[in-house]
Amino acid sequence: MSYRPEPGSVPESPGVYRFRDAHGRVIYVGKAKSLRQRLNSYFADFAGLHPRTQTMLTTAERVDWTVVGTEVEALQLEYSWIKEFDPRFNVKYRDDKSYPYLAVTMGEEFPRVQVMRGAKRKGTRYFGPYSHAWAIRETVDLLLRVFPIRTCSAGVFKRAGQIGRPCLLGYIDKCSAPCVARVTPEEHRALAADFCDFMGGNTGRFIKRLEREMREAAAAEEYERAARLRDDIQALQRALEKQAVVLTEDTDCDVVALAEDPLEAAVQVFYVRGGRIRGQRGWVVGEVDENGPGELVEHFLLQMYAEAAPEAVPREVLVPAMPPDAEALAELLGERRGGRVEVRVPRRGDKKTLMETVERNAKEALVQHKLRRSSDLTTRSRALQEIADALGLEQAPLRVECYDVSHLQGDDVVASMVVFEDGLARKSEYRRFAIRGMAGQGDVASIYEVICRRFKRYLEERSSSGELDPEPIDPETGKPRRFAYPPNLVVVDGGPAQVAAAQRALDELGVDDVAVSGLAKRLEEVWLPGDDQPVILPRSSEGLYLLQRVRDEAHRFAITYHRAKRAKSLTESALDEIRGLGAARKQALLRHFGSVKRLRGATVDEIQEIPGIGRATAEAIVAALKGEST
Template sequence: MADPSTYRPKPGEIPETPGVYKFRDEHGRVIYVGKAKNLRQRLGSYFQDVAGLHRRTRSMVTTAASVEWTVVSTEVEALQLEYSWIKEFDPRFNVKYRDDKSYPSLAVTMNEEFPRVQVMRGPRRKGVRYFGPYAHAWAIRDTVDLMLRAFPVRTCSAGVFKRSQQIGRPCLLGYIGKCSAPCVGRISPEDHRELAEDFCEFMAGRTGEYLRRLEAEMQQAAEELEYEKAARLRDDIGALRRAMEKNAVVLTDDTDADLLAVAEDELEAAVQIFHVRGGRVRGQRGWVTDTMEDVTTADLVEHALRQLYGEETGGPDSAVPKEVLVPAIPEMAEPLRDWLAAHRGARVELRVPQRGDKKALMETVQRNADQALVLHKTKRASDLTTRSRALEEITQALELESAPLRIECYDISHLQGDDVVGSMVVFEDGLARKSEYRRFEIKGFTGQDDVRAMHEVISRRFKRYAAERAHASGRELPEPAGESGESGAAPLDEAGRPRRFAYPPQLIVVDGGQPQVAAAVRALAELGIGDVAVCGLAKRLEEVWLPGEDDPVVLPRSSEGLYLLQRIRDEAHRFALAYQRKKRAKSLTAGPLDDVPGLGETRRKALLKHFGSLKRLRAATIDEICEVPGIGRKTAEAVAATLQQQEPAAAAVNTATGEIMD
């Protein structure tokens, strides 16, 4: 635990201007990003008496080892830079909202030649117009089914569309009038796009004008005695009105607004958002977050608005409405309004509703937020309690100084001594961090020597950590051998940040008993690392082995700590086995071209695609091989020489069938 006074800047060094600041831990990781109108005043608040700080703020400043700042010209720039840094560094102490469920949206792919209406989830794509999100996908499909009568826009997948083009017949929707069948040329691309734009205008809430236009066309058709056309328009109007009735009218003045409410307690907060368009609730979504710092309701609102509109780029596809209603106005209200206006391309009102229908609707949103927080805490309670108990049991059983919040587990896999590989899996707070998994290809020896392989894997992994520490102290270490998926020995990436691979765990778990544990301890000792705990989990009796101990630690079979160690060990075994099988499959499928030096998989595929078969490639001249893109004369000569050496074996006669084998 660091003392904040050890890295506190001198008051005269901190400017009194707007800016963004970053706290880093001892390994260089960004753990918190913040902004301020006055950097000196804001940073000074972190370096007061630690006992007087909020407990999460106290945890942050004692975890940090340094602080740095960047001066900007305006508060709007500070807002934008803080948002981009939070997205880039993902600091552990910042508020991070996560969806409390997966919400579908109605999407219109305006970036395609023939726009398609479909249900979409996940991140938003450029050129696609979104409406929602909605609570259920079936609600979207019911609405679209009603609207296709008036707006027969394409809804089929790319495969169905291409198939209909090939056979010259539309799908069922084209025959029953719920698709204009652009696949067979019944409508031009321009007219189909106009139809999709009308669909978007209607979904955006501009319904009155379109319905009045249809009613006028129906009256005109009736006066001209075109009764079939009038009846069809009448049915279209009825379908659209039924679609509109699915969204309850909550505001009578055709308001476009988003309403945001927050429910919070000491540890967590829940946010609910209602999207109102044309006076109707068009969508709803919710988030939950751990409040990892001393934040107010206004701060939570600001974080939620940045996440909600951060990906919007303005223009017709923008989801930022004219008005945003919130329970509290953030401290930097004017910069936030300017930021929202820049994303929308027009002025945005940010205010707290005081009376009338909007206040009543805000109370409804607040009730939803309160219920969402209660539901989330109910669902999470058992899981969080179990993980906390498991880490506490491991701490007591292994006599650790603190709970192992980061655990790394290693396993070795091979097939009777061949294709030896290693794996590293990472669990943080009892949960898998798959983005930080690593795999190792162990070359230079064969045989069933798991102890030697474990020593090499641990050495290669911790040379990065040792290199970082040596760099900090001015010493030099040799470059470590590269592992699969990593390059070089530098512990810093292109942006000057430490690689995640260099972060040390609190506990190392190896799959095995005393020999594997001893190999891991020896590898750490050779690198001068003595502050990482090591244990082994033997499969036979699920015993936990500690360094230098003759007898294992036996945890009860019902222990949550033992169950967590088993999960971590099994995950390492699965990851290692998957990599070993992949390597074995690749070796079994190796072809004649695999023996050509310097010829990779991409150029091998290019050669076979160009000539169509290995037989034709053997018959080709060097000049003909050079015609393949990416193949130089030297490589062509190597290909020809390799194939000529293999030709006697390739032409061997199969005595069982009498056929020539190629």
């Protein structure tokens, strides 16, 4: 690189560095314990770097750095620069949906309780986030019995003051009606402060106070007041029941979990206060490169807590993997909180169980995000056009077929063909292939055979009296022929060797109107026939995302078939040893019982009911299957 720093010019101190493009814009910000070692790693072996990092280095025109005294200062400066410059190559977390919060506007003269979304405002206390706005409203409705604070808008509040009459909530005692001066601003603010204390987890003292007042009212024979206090206690208890108790009452922690694939990651956080889950929130990382789970966690915690209120930072943060600079990060969070903060990975017990629950939610969030993304017509159209541009196709590939091979050390070799039309899976068009006589031949030979078989069938089904039939519908059944529709693009799971095998099969069959490409798993490289270098699609590209989905679906379909075939072959191998049991009787057994599992659980009398199988054979089958299962 022309802008590589001179040897010995980079200090070995901790610091933060910035890569800039030709226009001086910051495109990447990073931190390091040793600036010299970190920057040297970028320039030492360019070919061994991640494609996204290679793109960043070729886009950059210069690099500069700032030396700091400690790793904590490096974390702070890195976050400040990322926020200031918004570099295009840094990891960015974004909410996977708009979460509602319960907000108390303590900055107003008469604080108000309301549901809020979006950016947080100064002087407002926030609780949550909640999954649904109705969950907030249910909680508020219960708590207004005990803490009758204002919930109306500024217009309604002003109007009530002008006419000297409160709204309905004021008449049913769910608002203390400060609009008509039933309470002073100080008394109303005290109610709002108590409401915030209760929502913040300090629940015990309110229930104990109400129980004491209820007993005193009953002793003084003020039974109506005692009954009202009893109802208030029940309302608080119902509000608490809506929040799941998962840990001991003195536990305040945030539980962070990740679910990732090569292109994206989903993050879920459960907020536990006073041993109860007070809220849940999710984020999606739009671009994932060489960052490991620990680095993703570090970036996430910095973005989540760097500007949070001190009370929003818990005593403990549970994470799926330790950040690289865990001690410095914990110190930084402790400074933000004004007390000690521990960052750790739970290893056992209730916290480990809760972490597993959060991980399941993260996986589900990633699945839902992918479904939302794939269902968008505009996004699918852009993905197909990006593929066409990257591969040099004349038009977008509306029909894409992907092939994958699955086996176990060369045995039970199978292959799959999945079909995506207009960016969506067409499962009715999926096909699977059993590949015989290919043990030890490898994936390349298997790909060649599968492509040959698929396109031979295509040529056979499209030919009629020696001429191509333009209508790929079977006139007898009225249904499409199984292999009559050709794809615009064939994708194979693999690199140059697999792509060359697929292209050779098409060339030998004379099929010249179908494009071929391969997607290699290691770096998500797209290979074309005869090219020495792969096509690198941007990691944020919708085209790469679609190719990855097609490849993953082919892999899933192939491995499912392989497992089923292997399970069947294992059982058949046990039946092969039984004298007098030929192929026809084996098929009759499987046809009658429907599955190997049911056959294994059958009795001698049940097996004997099948025509052609006597008692001695039935006993031999039961003995063989019991021995195979043990």
